[in-house]
Amino acid sequence: MNTINAAKDKQVWNSSKVIDVYTTVAQLQKPEQTILNLLRDRLPFMRMLDLGIGGGRTTVHFEPLVYEYLGSDYAENMVEACIKRFPNVGERTRFEVVDATNMVGVPDKYYDLILFSFNSIDCVAPEDRNKVFQEALRAGKPGGYFVFSSHNLRYLRTMYRLKWYKKPNELLYQFYRTAKLIYHNGLPGKYDRNDFAVIRNGIEHFSLNIYYSKPEYQVKVLKQMGFQSVRAFSYKTGQEIPLSQLNSVTKDAWIHYLCEI
Numbered sequence: 001m002n003t004i005n006a007a008k009d010k011q012v013w014n015s016s017k018v019i020d021v022y023t024t025v026a027q028l029q030k031p032e033q034t035i036l037n038l039l040r041d042r043l044p045f046m047r048m049l050d051l052g053i054g055g056g057r058t059t060v061h062f063e064p065l066v067y068e069y070l071g072s073d074y075a076e077n078m079v080e081a082c083i084k085r086f087p088n089v090g091e092r093t094r095f096e097v098v099d100a101t102n103m104v105g106v107p108d109k110y111y112d113l114i115l116f117s118f119n120s121i122d123c124v125a126p127e128d129r130n131k132v133f134q135e136a137l138r139a140g141k142p143g144g145y146f147v148f149s150s151h152n153l154r155y156l157r158t159m160y161r162l163k164w165y166k167k168p169n170e171l172l173y174q175f176y177r178t179a180k181l182i183y184h185n186g187l188p189g190k191y192d193r194n195d196f197a198v199i200r201n202g203i204e205h206f207s208l209n210i211y212y213s214k215p216e217y218q219v220k221v222l223k224q225m226g227f228q229s230v231r232a233f234s235y236k237t238g239q240e241i242p243l244s245q246l247n248s249v250t251k252d253a254w255i256h257y258l259c260e261i
């Protein structure tokens, strides 16, 4: 079984090559836009903790709208890059190093909105994952929200599938990628009975192992942890997915979860 070494992976997130990529992106994913629209009227009154901000993609959209904003990442160089990228923020905005599994210095019941976007939670080792939920429940205000996205184990077969490309170099890359997926993880059928698995999916040139789970299992865990209500949204369409349909979602590479604290 693949494992996740968060301390080692931090070196990847701290590298200038990766930071250069993440500081140039600004677009919200469709479900993030849906959730922003759902909360829009309340954002001016909300204190927001943005975890794992990377190069500040979500900062661009949320920071100007919320009452107070703390942008954070466990990779120090990402935080430094955000300070440089957003020099003109207001006095109620800060950027700080925070590890989502152990949010030292973050007060109890303080934040109305906690975001851990773009599958950042999947960089956390399976044995530490619940610590993130515990910390969100601790630092979030009752009635507030924890929003995150996470890889969908039911997408695995779709991910391995070879697509037809006219350009030979793109086609060749497909073969290379699928061969690498098989080499690192075995065939996708191996995980059919799993609730979750750690997969080397190609992110950052196959340097990282990433947590995948079946969406209905993720919802079960969130409810067991104590979130009051959980909603799921499709990465592809941005639309809400009824929880009863989560066990047939195979086309979304990841799912967005909106959880009430």
Ligand SMILES: C[S@@+](CC[C@H](N)C(=O)[O-])C[C@H]1O[C@@H](n2cnc3c(N)ncnc32)[C@H](O)[C@@H]1O
Pocket (backbone or CB within 6 Å): 006, 010, 013, 022, 025, 051, 052, 053, 054, 055, 056, 057, 058, 072, 073, 074, 075, 078, 098, 099, 100, 101, 116, 117, 118, 119, 120, 121, 123, 124
């Ligand atoms: C895929 S990037 C996403 C960056 C950003 N959220 C975005 O949407 O562009 C994952 C980010 O999560 C951060 N990260 C991983 N594990 C973390 C942890 N335990 N606590 C805080 N940040 C973490 C990484 O340093 C990296 O910046």
